[in-house]
Amino acid sequence: MTWYNELGYKKNPFSIKPNTKYKLFFDDKDVLGLIKKSLEANHNVLLKGVYGTGKTTILKQIIKLYGGKRKIFYYNAFSKEELNYDKIIKNAGNIFSRLFKIKSAEVIVFVDEAHKVPISQAFSYKNHENKIKSILFVSSDTSFIIPKGFEQDFQVIINLDNFTQKDAINIVKDRLGESQDIIPHNAIIELYNKSYTPRDFILSCESYCKNNILS
């Protein structure tokens, strides 16, 4: 039996998989709300942060906010296929429009690991501007910048670079709920001080619980 089974959890509460079950904490900023509001207002967004800052989790949560509708298209740069906006627009929409290859209007496109997508592909959205509502580029390369000529297209740039002690405390409260005292406050601070990102911290919490709770 694992430590979390002993505490009554069916699954590991410190799993690092991006999921929509747990809240996100970004130094009191409503990053999720800001991104959704921007996309709805037809603004393109660039979201940057090193590995483990919560980018994929944000993507999953936004997709959930939209109810997983077909008007959201998720593309990962490590996909087998090239980024093709024409194909995306044709594949979005209802079965009727897909069957007759009618281009859908108002598609929102998420491009994960955008810095890995060739510029010629990533920025060819210009040819479909009347069909693409907004774009969210996500990059783990914090030095990634929007190339010249396209900067004005990205009205919102968000850097996930500030993981605070308060965020760490909130993560523990959110994930452990009533059992949050399992990790004493001073232990949380100690684990936070050794962590660079939320993921580092979550992994450290798991290790702490495994070593201190397992009978």
Next chain:
Amino acid sequence: MSWYKKFQLSRNPFLKNPKINADLIVKDIPKLKDLLYYVESDSIVIVRGEKNSGKTRFALEVLNTIKPKQKNLYIDLKHYNKNVDIEDILLSVQPMHRRLLKLYPKNIVLIIDNAFNFNPKFYHRLQYFYDQEYIKSAVIIYKADELVEIPPSIMSRVGSKYIDLSNMTKDSAIKIVSNRLKGKIFNDEHLDVIYSKSKGFEDFLSNCEKIAVHYANSRKDFSRKIDIHFIRRMLI
């Protein structure tokens, strides 16, 4: 009649292939418990060790423990092209109709053996399937002295989840073979002599087999164990 049947054994006890002779040394049990925990708790974990430290055997023991309640897939990258796509591997275990519709297995435990020098795209794709919950957890196995370029995005997910297997010692080697023999053919003194004349575990198994086969083919009475002088003569 196969030589080992003359010793009332059902299979060749000196095969190196860990899939056929799965041994587990007591000292590895705490590490096995750790690995089972990581596999159950949705982790990506790295298992490292020198040649013949028992990495594959270790991983197979995990599969034996989690079956049949957990879907799993063991792959040995030694048998694949360097540019293989993990998507193709995941689809290959699906029935035809699911393969045609590109429906990936969900929540699968993936064990990747001999993970060395692969196209980084392989690991990026692994990351994608892990994040999207097609892969529940992944065990990446490689030899400690091999140059393995695993991308930082995967290493960030591994964190400190490493299991380092200790090298095969003489005592471990003798214990493994003794467990397989179940009191037949050689005793521990015989195995000690054979091991001292062998260069590593594979050579040890090979020498044991050579001596046992020669004895089986040259004798009619198998009720007594092999004489130690016979063994020493064979090893000259």
